[in-house]
Amino acid sequence: MRRIKAVVYGVGSMNSIATRMMLEKGVDIVGALARSPEKVGRDLGEVAGLGFETGVTVEDDPDRVLSSRQADIAVIAVASYMSDMYEHLRRCAEHGVNAVTIAEEALYPWNSSPMATAELDHIARRHGVTLTGTGHQDVYWVNLVSMVLATAHRIETVTGRASWNVDDFGPEVAKDQRVDTSVEDFDRWLAEADRPPSFGRNTLGALVEDLGLSVAAQESTTRPEVAKQRVPSKSLGMTVDTGRVIGFTDVDTVRSHEGVTLTFEMTGRLYLEGEADINDWTVTGEPELRLLNPAVPTGVTTCTQLVNRIPDVINAPPGFITIEKLPRLRYRAFPLGTYVRDGG
Template sequence: MSKRPIRVIQWGCGLMGQIMIRYLRDKGAELVGAIDRNAARRGLDAGEVARLDRPLGVRIRHPEEADAVFREARADVCILCTRSTMPELVDSLKLAAHHGVNAITIGEEAFYPWTTSKALTEELDRLARSSDCTLTGSGFQDVFWGNLIAVLAGSTQRITRIQGLTRYNADDYGSALAQKHGIGLDPETFAARIGASNAPSYVWNSNEWLCARLGWRVRDIRQQLLPTTHTEALRSTSLDREIPAGHATGMKAVVVVETHEGPVIETHCEGKLYAPGEVDLNEWTLQGEPETTVTIRKPATPELTCATVVNRLPQLLAAPPGFITTDRLDMAPHVTRLEVAA
């Protein structure tokens, strides 16, 4: 059977999108469209923006031209590296589904939005089914907050509690994420604007994904959103300003899930500006019989996020139509070539 490269539209060409473009090229995919809201990137060749050794012949276009990009590209899939929440992502996902193009996003809520954005997700599910395409969310959490823990659970006789800690540099993901994490806010403003919010944090959705994967039913779920601070001023490159000492350098989300089956999942998620010496961290403990702790110090979080999405693409194309969260798919495989039957 003859094969051809998977044809991809990259929507969002910041740090994450640039890594995606490089990884897609390395695995033989064909970039057929690129979209970005940053005026400084508009009109540039995607290969130039991603610092490849040659241009790709794909000009980056503004989101206002997105419909034309989809009409002209004849893409198999769109990768979204833009925003975090379903209300922010829904229009882009609808556009992809309208054109019958499969879409995968690193937007964190999309990892498991069935309860936090129920109506939007069900609407997208219906639209994708009618257009015979698949929509999903993936990224770092797919492996390191999800499938890794599920694998460890499979080797555990009895689980009473799962405790997770993940930490990442909020400056790696652009100004939109920095603002959502409250970077630069004084303590009172953070408490009013971020701490009092009922918006689900990233590990809210990943905890629900983990329950779905393990067959546990959620009895109660609650969260706290707390500021991180530093004793000295830190500079934010994504916001292009200095953050005074004592002001929020980011956000720590603590989410606790109690299940009907008994086990409790408690996750601590820290996204903040790093002081000297701080690094990314992913650490999980499964308490019970036996107790197991796995610590991954200094994971390359942006690169791991992008590699997971790229490796998911063949599964995305083979999945049933609809909004299909990855708890319903096999674990992400390692893929050497991004090809589809011609």
């Protein structure tokens, strides 16, 4: 078995958990990248709150780290959208390093950022590496749903509803979910022409591709989730006042040329005491089907999927390879290097 060498790219909430999981699954961490002066120069174990030193110093020069460590893969958790991710992914590919990211748009960016994705695909192929987006969506919103749909004879509609707690993640996520903005500022932001794609749009893109269907029409609507009482935020270290935004809900609908309508309503907001994540999918047609996962631990399952995907990404052919083209995600009982094929 060969050992996998990984670079931790971004040391925030998610990659701190992923770092522990990688170390526990026999991955050698050969570099760590962050941005803020509070993190750079310190030991990764200390920054990630692991309670022990790893011997890896957090650095802020991605080109230097990616070009000098012979890493198999960069594990990236820094941003959500392809506009922010492009440079990070390009850099990894040009240094010949595979990359897996939890950037939500990277799950299936072919419809929302076709030019950037095609360019990255080209660069990755040229350098013989794979770029992939994964995260909580991988199993819960795409592959589990896909397996349930595989038990249908005829599908008319697929309707999903999911919610997750903004506070399970870091401040980057709270910012993206517009937490603590006024409703007027939220509406202004929504009216801007260049609003990034909803996570639901990319999720439905992956599902439609997985079903072998083609998109005839699609639409997205968004509504703010407004605090009905004061709501504390752990990740922002503050309390949001009544009447201010605590997140939002996107409703995405895709109609396929083949007559199937897929809808996904996804809420990311601060929770009140006692609330839990949901993942609830209903299928009409023959037969009627339902997939319901109460109380999904979305934060942790994001990191487990990011880590468990590492061997698949290393084994995959070069290019921007989206998850519906990868093998079914599997539990990894053994060190991750065990699952890397010769030549991977």
